[in-house]
Amino acid sequence: MTNFEELSDWLRGWAGVDASRRDIADTVLALADVGREISALVAAGPLAGDQSGIVGENSDGDLQKLLDLASHRDVLAALANAPVAHVGSEEAPEPVTLNSGAPLAVAVDPLDGSSNIGVNLPMGTIFSILPALAAGAEASFRQTGRNQLAAGFLVYGPMTELALTVGSGTHVFVLDRRDETFRLVNGAASIPHATDEFSINASNYRHWNEALRAYIDDCLAGDEGVRTKNFNMRWYGSLVAEASRILTRGGVFLYPADQRHGYGDGRLRLVYEANPIAFLVEQAGGAASCGSGAILDQVPDDLHQRVPLIFGAWEEVERIERYLNDPHSMGDHAPLFGRRGLFRA
Ligand code: AHG
Ligand code: MN
């Protein structure tokens, strides 16, 4: 058929006879199976009934749509048959215990990019696999991202794609519609250290702090300003779609804190969005920061807590951290040196 290795073979090769790795492999396969199902639902659109109907509000205050809940239910059903003790889901206020005593805990965003439901734009599922702690579900989801055993996301786009890390690089698989198997297309995703493409919701410009505005201003000034090169911008309204593009061709993504009510820590959630993305990005040679430190070092105090998220090309992430934390390096807006000129590299 083809020489692209199947996901199940790749996982079997990685796990070998190691029981802990086989537990992780079984859990990843369960999530890939759910991804296949959700992908089919998404692809059917209105033919599968109303998916965008509002059915409630989640614990984070986001509107819950029918497809959010259907995805949530599908994920729980699949993980009930995997070695998973607890699931922390965006769509449930508290962690759900499935198999007491099982070795793993899974944090999940069952459907990322819900604002794209019904308008034929990319969505996805994000997952983080952690050791289940004897102290129980709450404690299991308060581990830092450094404790993740595996992480990944599915993108339901033109391709149904699975990005996965088990701690030895980032691997990308694509669903082969001919036999419904995920096949390895990139065994070592690599994010270039520099970029000329940024991803941010520019409609929030007036809500950002001065340093963030200065950074974006300098990008927009292009080769007429301090950056001496032009930039492109992309915003898909779907974290997984942005992350997939950045794993494929590089770039930098920003969802910063802003001054809107409830956005003091941005919009994205640490445990089931930022941490898995950060693991995948660091494994691909990129960086992921909350603006003042690595995402993976942040200690969660709540399953649904938000965190500012900046990830991608490590040179760009470092520069953004400098703008945010060191006024002397803020483009040509530095108060001490006025317009850019002799004092700036
Ligand atoms: P979710 O649909 O799970 O709530 O995630 C949506 C997130 C993320 O996918 C995307 O980058 C961001 O929200 C878009 O936010 P804005 O609508 O504020 O641009
Ligand atoms: Mn999301």
Ligand code: MN
């Ligand atoms: Mn979601």
